[in-house]
Amino acid sequence: MLIDRAIPESGPDCTDEPVVVQRPLSVWERLGNSTLFRRLVLLGLLAALWEGYARHLDVVIMFPTLSETADAFWRSMLDGSLSVRVLASLKTLMAGYALGVLAAAVLTMIAISSRVGTDLLRILTALFNPLPAIALLPLSLLWFGLGEISLVFVLVHAVLWPMALNLHSGFLGVGETLRMVGRNYGLRGPRFILLIMVPAAFPSILTGLKVSWAFAWRTLIAAEMVFGISSGGGGIGWFIYENRNLLETANVFAGLAAIILIGLLADAAVFGVVEARTVRRWGVQRS
Numbered sequence: 173m174l175i176d177r178a179i180p181e182s183g184p185d186c187t188d189e190p191v192v193v194q195r196p197l198s199v200w201e202r203l204g205n206s207t208l209f210r211r212l213v214l215l216g217l218l219a220a221l222w223e224g225y226a227r228h229l230d231v232v233i234m235f236p237t238l239s240e241t242a243d244a245f246w247r248s249m250l251d252g253s254l255s256v257r258v259l260a261s262l263k264t265l266m267a268g269y270a271l272g273v274l275a276a277a278v279l280t281m282i283a284i285s286s287r288v289g290t291d292l293l294r295i296l297t298a299l300f301n302p303l304p305a306i307a308l309l310p311l312s313l314l315w316f317g318l319g320e321i322s323l324v325f326v327l328v329h330a331v332l333w334p335m336a337l338n339l340h341s342g343f344l345g346v347g348e349t350l351r352m353v354g355r356n357y358g359l360r361g362p363r364f365i366l367l368i369m370v371p372a373a374f375p376s377i378l379t380g381l382k383v384s385w386a387f388a389w390r391t392l393i394a395a396e397m398v399f400g401i402s403s404g405g406g407g408i409g410w411f412i413y414e415n416r417n418l419l420e421t422a423n424v425f426a427g428l429a430a431i432i433l434i435g436l437l438a439d440a441a442v443f444g445v446v447e448a449r450t451v452r453r454w455g456v457q458r459s
Contacts, residue, residue, distance in 0.1 A: 244423050244426040245430070257406070257408050258408060258434070262434070264323050267327075268328050269327065269331055271324065272384060273381070276336040279336050280336050284340070284343050293340060300332075301333040301337070306398075313399075318399075322399065323392065327395075330384070334383045334384050334387060335381070336380075338379050339376070342374070342375070343373050347372070378447060378450070381443065386435075393412075396409025396410050408431060412424050
């Protein structure tokens, strides 16, 4: 609703206060204020550009149209060739992600407990954070063999260091006033961390979870391509690699679409909901 301020005419009965006239928003103004509508319009434009360029190029083996990609996506999901790979990837991803977050929490607890722990965390992150997780896959295959454990190992590496850095940064940013409040209430040890430190540092924790998820997802797809070559199986990464060798480009795009959709779903249905119910509601972050 828009508010128009009318300036009153001068006269003996007039006051200095402006007259506020409210008028309802038009349909286009309401749509323009809708984030969902704006994003749908942008997605529609991107889809139209994709379809138009692919039809202009007219080389399916290089760049299939959006309709061909959608058809390949639904067919591969229904016949199980892609849906089974999606479930396999998600299973491995959740195992590595959970272990990585847990390891980061333990390492951060050690770091905030003593100066030696802080030095240890900083040394380890300086050594291993710049190391790409996929670079450890050959060693992982050598140590753990051809199995899911090898993939989980590289996922833990991808998740551990960015998560630990964000956790530590968030805990260091907790003000001394909040710490004193917790101590005055007699909070110590794990209860102090859970009731005082975690809520105060939650924006950094949530950022670490989102960044670690993105790192883990990308690492998994890349690792599955190599892992699939070695074992003859795998998840979405192997699906993409296998169809590339068969020159089934529409299926390759379908695999890429599955990766994007899972990422969007995780961001909107998981991280977005948590963010809206915590840091945005608390006024820590603007929507």
